[in-house]
Amino acid sequence: MHYSNVLSRMKFIWVVSLSVSFMALSTTVSKAGDGYRLWLKYDKINDGHCLQTYIRQIRSYCVAGNSPTISAGREELKKGLMGLLGATLPQQSEAEITPGAVLAGTPETVPLFKTKRYSEKLAKLTEGGYLIENVKIEEGSCVVIVANDDKGVLYGIFGFLKLLQTYSSLSKVDIISSPLVQWRMLNHWDNLDGSIERGYAGKSIWKWEDLPGAMDPRYKDYARADASIGINGVVLNNVNSDPEILDARYLAKVAALANVFRPYGIRVFLSANFGCPKVLGHLKTADPLDPSVIAWWKAKTDEIYKLIPDFGGLLVKANSEGQPGPEDYGRTFAQGANMMADALAPHKGVLIWRAFVYKTSMDKDRAKMAYDAFHSFDGKFRSNVLLQIKNGPLDFQPREPFSPLFGAMPHTTEMMELQITQEYLGHSNAFIYLAPLFKEILESDTYSNGKGSTVAKVIDGSLQGQSITGIAGVANIGDDSDWTGYIFGQANWYAFGRLAWNHELSAEKIAREWIKMTITHDTAAIQVILRMMMSSRETLVDYETPLGLNLLCNKGDHYEPRPEVREYFHKADTTGLGFDRTVTGSNMVGQYFPPVSEAFNDIHSCPEKYLTWFHHVPWNYKMTSGRTLWNELCYKYELGVENVIHMQQQWNSLRSAIEPELFANVQRLLIVQRNEAKKWRDVCLKYFEKYSRHSIL
Ligand code: BDP
8 A cells, every 4th residue: 555645644534533433334324425325325316306206206116036136136226215215115016017116127027028028128138238118007107127137137226226316317218238348347456464555545345354254244335336337246356466365264255255245246256376386285386287286276266166156267467577477487378377267167267367567578668568478379368268458558557558459369358457546646636537548448449450440349349259358447445434535536436337337438428427426416516527527637647647658657656756767668868758669669559550550650640649658759849739849748737737726626616515524525635636736747847857958838
């Protein structure tokens, strides 16, 4: 964990004062403004007209079926309706449509849903998909929530509650919603000692010492939150994995968590250390071709599945940043991954192998290394291996072009890893809404199979036709009472889940939903918050790393600006600024498909947002604004600072519309962010000034 500045201490005090009430929390009781209830607040609808309309329309409910997932859905619907409508509605025992009913189920449990009218629509849904319809009947109308499977019913219930939470009309509701990606996963970088690598919201929510005996009610609330946005896979531990997690003692704890998550459609995964056979199994080697190693992994996976029959699989970071891997034994990544995949295959488990590797021996340009290390293995991985690729070629920067690996391995299941926790983006001190960043990558066109070959289509399988698909987000969740260290961090968890389910949703639509469910229904306030959220990512890029700059932060906690230790990445000198990755430079552009490679290679067609990423640009280079590079750089840094000040003004205008504790907290954070923005501007410009030999404007 990295607390970098005074604010973290301030926040800590705030958190401590809240945690007094949190200790007494059950799943239903929390202090109204502490953020614990996330976007599932279910406060009574405070628009009289809207409430009356719903009360007329919804008079009873029935969730048909008996499975634990159906029970979880029923409980959620009951809780949601009770909170939102302020009344306990009768539960209908017959799974039939009656006026004013909300009827949820599958064709198995509701005879009506077997009819052609539904079967045709249901046939189009992917696993977990659902329909929500308003059905007109003689005496009025009824709302049906229909799915092929119980998980779909649960997701549909959350979808229905969202309609009420966002005060949407039910009269003509006709929704078909199906996940576009199969595995929608959170990766927790949580350590067994309770700390979280790159976590800025307190300690891990997994209380390993207390498990499996004591079950924190928070586990269930976590599962509810994940399920409400369609997350169905959770890696519990850090990719820098402690071998102990696979020890029997820990597996019993993992199994206890899996039991809580199961009704919510969430499967548990673990990060595995490639060296486990040595450390845990006391073998002499972890060589993936050694028969004793193969037998060890087979026995270990059998042991896991005995405890957790629906275990999702293993995630491996190998030969990266000091982690052991197959290369230690002269074996390839494919040999390492396939050996583990074979152990998982009989149990239908998947093996997720990370592509985040960089070795100085490979190339002078770190941005090229993941591609160089993996693309030749295309087609060599087993069908239950997923290659997990970070969105950009370097490392979760405020802005990077998409990784050239996307689309470059058509016979491999490529999944994407995004970072929700704000390692390089101001930790939990910066107000930043990440959906625009996620969307920018998803919508990038790789041209791997002609125009329109977006990263999203590579990931969702529609381009390359792979049978398993996945997307992961590195979680920003900790045991702070608001889960994410500041309220707007919740929006990033929410947005990740929503986009993992449907990458076609707009960042704005997701923000609007989240604001209404979490912060306010005041129309004017929604507009202001929406503008703040939608511009916040560009603002941070402007004051941290504009015009394609990257990794200007200090080493270690990655928080403060320290361009003087990052010459490798920015290459500033008296002739200009930026890393020459053109064909005459490192030729990283050559890893992209044409015409992307050509566009990036030519300084005149390279998008200015990536300019110094791909080019060493003369200080006097004329930008499209008419300014020189140096002047544009000064302009951007200043703009970033001004926009944080503008955000402060926008937030201050909301005082009367926002719950006071929340208002004050965000107000305090924005002061810190303004100071950080100024620091970034001043440190970076002062540093680059000596190379540009122009003065700061
Ligand atoms: C870097 C982080 C480091 C992670 C690594 C990874 O600084 O803490 O372990 O990524 O993704 O961004 O493996």
